Amino acid sequence: MSGPTEGRAEDNGRVYQSRGDQHITEHHHHGSPAVPPGAAPDSVRQPAVGRAPIVLRDRLELMTQLRAALAEGGADQVFVLHGLGGCGKTAVASEVFRIATVEDGRAGLWVNAPDLASLRAGMLAVAADRGASEGELTAARNGLRAAADLVWERLDRSGQPWLLVIDNADDPAILREGNWLRTSPGGITLVTTRQVASHWWPGATLHHVGVLPREDAAQVLCDLAPERGTPEEAAEIADRLGRLPLALTLAGGYLAHQVISPWSMAEYGRALERGNEVDPIELLDQGAAYSGAHPSRHLASTTWELSLDALRAQGLPEATVLVRVLSCWSHDPMPLHLLTGPGIDTVVPRARIESALRGLLDHSLTRLVPGPPRCLRTHGVLLESIARGTPADQRDVLVSTAAELLMPVLPEVSRPWAREDPPLAPYVPHTLALLRRAAQWAGDQTGEGVVEQTTERRL
Structure with missing residues (x-):
């Protein structure tokens, strides 16, 4: 070997120099490498939601059906909540989760599924919660065992009835291609999605989640900003916002958290009507209070x-x-x-x-x-x-x-x-x-x- 030799190593790598041929294989199992995408969520026992409603308004018929399924010890069922982004599907799922865990004694399991990596990591965390061993999980992560089969085997064998929420499943293809969505004698699965096409959800019970009735929409604003105006003023704002739960939550958050010269509901309503003088979407986004992993879902400017x-x-x-x-x-x-x-x-x-x-x-x-x-x-x-x-x-x-x-x-x-x-x-x-x-x-x-x-x- 002649002339200068340069080498560079990153992270846990090393540089070798030799005369003649060398074949080197290294395995590093130490240190603290960066957490890869799709790493296990911090919890599957709590809903991963932004700003949960103080009280779930309306949804009486839907909640009656879901409560009945839980109370009757329901199993082998999949319920799908579908609708426009921002219409409150996750809020309904969060309330059903609360009822299942607090009132009915079920194990509540929550998986956020906007993409395959998040879905896979969350479902393997569910398997771990239901008793899968580290060896089984490692085999599933490394492709030595079918991951979905492991998850549903553990759910089937669960000693406690459960409710599994798969939230934000807006790309149903990732559920179908990996056979991640199944029924089980161990519990009920509840899916939230923007995908209305019924062919994605064979055998499931579908429920459309839409905008709120006028009185309930006004009450959402009064729940969030009770001292800012009258129910009729709240109803007028609700009409202007099309009674969409996301928009109501943002408007109520803005009114509730102003510090300098707080607006009344009447003033907020007038601002929404000013046309070119005020950007209504920008005004709504100022009421956002969520800064989690998917903030785009909680802003009127980006959710769609x-x-x-x-x-x-x-x-x-x-x-x-x-x-x-x-x-x-x-x-x-x-x-x-x-x-x-x-x-x-x-x-x-x-x-x-x-x-x-x-x-x-x-x-x-x-x-x-x-x-x-x-x-x-x-x-x-x-x-x-x-x-x-x-x-x-x-x-x-x-x-x-x-x-x-x-x-x-x-x-x-x-x-x-x-x-x-x-x-x-x-x-x-x-x-x-x-x-x-x-x-x-x-x-x-x-x-x-x-x-x-x-x-x-x-x-």
């Missing part, structure tokens, strides 16, 4: 991006463009046939509209409303959040496309209203919302064009 990211990963980037078009219109029911207009090709190829819409429906980002006419309904806070996150260089073309799709269904001012014309009422809120979005978003030329189309030539 998780679903759109999943759709992009599934090969449906058009779903993001389509929901941005929807954000140009109102949260009122939107007739589906608007999406069949020739102008849609400007932003989404016509051949991809069906699959993009199916993706939005499957991820609970919009929902069908029976007709006639058949409609879509998309939550207002979601639309505001999507609009807020739309890149500036895409806004002109989106608002122009929305206008082009809407114009053909509006009557010509120059001719009398004809009996055969379609009813105007379903399109009025979308026309007004489009005008507001054009004023908020578009460049001068595009904005003026939209206003001219909707006011001078139509209506």
Whole structure:
């Protein structure tokens, strides 16, 4: 060997130099290496939730069914709670967990499952809780034993009935591919997910979790900020926020924790109505108090991006463009046939509209409303959040496309209203919302064009 030789070692590695050939194999089983992704959670015996509700409001029919299953010693059952992000699925699961452990004497087991690594680590921690030996767990971690089989063998042999919550299972494929979701004579499994498609949940009992009734939604605000206003003022804010539990929790948190010049509920409501002066989504996010591993789920500005990211990963980037078009219109029911207009090709190829819409429906980002006419309904806070996150260089073309799709269904001012014309009422809120979005978003030329189309030539 001649000339200089350089070597570098990192972490537990070492550098060797020799004359001739060497083959060196080292195994390091000491020190404190960094915790790898998917390491065991700190606990499976407590719900991994952000801000749990003080009192679970409404959900009476759903809670009655779940309570009955627990009280009757239910087993071999899987319940799936599905719905829009932020609608309170985890809050329901947390209350069921409390009832199962405190009132019914079950072992409560909680696994957070936003991705395969978290699911696998959490389920192996469940196996450990149910008595799996270190040797069995090591074999499962190293691929020498089927991990899911070990978990469910231990759950089947549990000496105590249990409730297993699999929270945030928004990618059901990871449950199916590893056969992680099964029934067991030892207990009940409760899954929360945004994925509404029933083919992912064969044999399970599905429950939709939606927005709250007006009175219960107002009470959520009063629970969190009891000294900030009246129930009627709270109800007005709840209406403005579409009675979505996440939005109500954020608003209540903001009101409850202000220190300098605290607002009343009336002042908060007026701020939400100020349009361009106040960003309502930014105002909502200021009420966040969660800083755990998945803060995006607890912010109005980002929680739905998780679903759109999943759709992009599934090969449906058009779903993001389509929901941005929807954000140009109102949260009122939107007739589906608007999406069949020739102008849609400007932003989404016509051949991809069906699959993009199916993706939005499957991820609970919009929902069908029976007709006639058949409609879509998309939550207002979601639309505001999507609009807020739309890149500036895409806004002109989106608002122009929305206008082009809407114009053909509006009557010509120059001719009398004809009996055969379609009813105007379903399109009025979308026309007004489009005008507001054009004023908020578009460049001068595009904005003026939209206003001219909707006011001078139509209506």
